[in-house]
Amino acid sequence: MLSCNLTMEYRAYRVYMNYVKSPADLLLGAFSTKADRKDALAECLTFDPLFGAKVRMLYETTLANRISPKEFVNILYHEDGLSILELKKKSIRLTFFKDTEVNIAEIRARQAIVFLSYFKKEKWKTPIGEIDRARKLRDIYLTSKREDNLTLEVIE
C-alpha cells in the first residue's frame, strides 16, 4: 500500500540538457507521472531517433521567437496561455504546452516546453481521448507545481 502511494506521488519534469542552450530563457523536457517508465519524449525518440531534429528545431525556434508552420507545430486544443500543441512528423504526434511561469523547486526560467504525451495518429481526426489525456497531464503538472510537489530531473 505504501509503495502504491509513493508511485502516486511521483511527479517529475525531466529536462533534457542535450537540447537546452539557454536554461534561464527556455527549458525543454517531459512531464512524467511514472518513475519506472519512459516519458513521452523518450518513447517518441525510441520509436524514431530522427524525431530529435524536430525537437531541436522546436527549441531553437521557440528561443528565437520564430513563427512555426502549422505543419510543424499545430494547436490541438486552444486555451489562453495554456494551449495544448502537437509536434508532428508524419503520423507521429508529441503533445506539449508552454509553461511561462517556471518555478520548480529553486528553478526559474522565462519559459519551458513541457512534453506531455506521445501517440501515433491513424485517422484524419485526432482522437478526443488523446486531447483529454494531454490536458489531464498538463493539469496534473500545473497542480503539482503549485503544490510544490514536482520533482525536477536533469537528464544530461
Place this chain on the structure above:
Amino acid sequence: MNGIQELISSAEQTPEYWGEMAKLDFAFLLNESMDKHGVNRSQMAKKMGVSRAYMSDVLGGDATNFTLETMAKFMFALGERIHFSSAPIGAEKHNSAPKQSFSWTFDFDKGKTSHISEGDVEINRGLAA
C-alpha cells in the same frame, strides 16, 4: 534514462539527422517568405504545380526526395534565391547562449535535483534518473 541521451547523441552523429535539420530550416525559411509575400498554401501549391499534401510535407520538413533544385524552385516562385551557410556541429550550443548566471539547488529533504551552472550550461547532478 542514460540510454535516451545516448540515443539522442548517436542520432546527432548521423548525416540523416542533419538532413532532417536542413529540411526543417528550409521549411521555416519558406514559411516566413510566404508570409512576407502574402502567399498562402493553396496559392503556393498552385504556383509550384504540387498537391496540398506535398505542400504540407514541405512545410512540415517531411518531404522526401527533396533536392536543392526543388528548394531553389520554391524560392524562385516567390522571387527569391537561397543563400547557404555552414557552422561546426555543436558550435551554436556554446556560442549563441547568452552568458548568464544560473543556479539550481538540491533539496535533500524533498528529494529534488541539483543544478549549479555559471555561464555556459554546466550541471552538477543530484538525483537525475
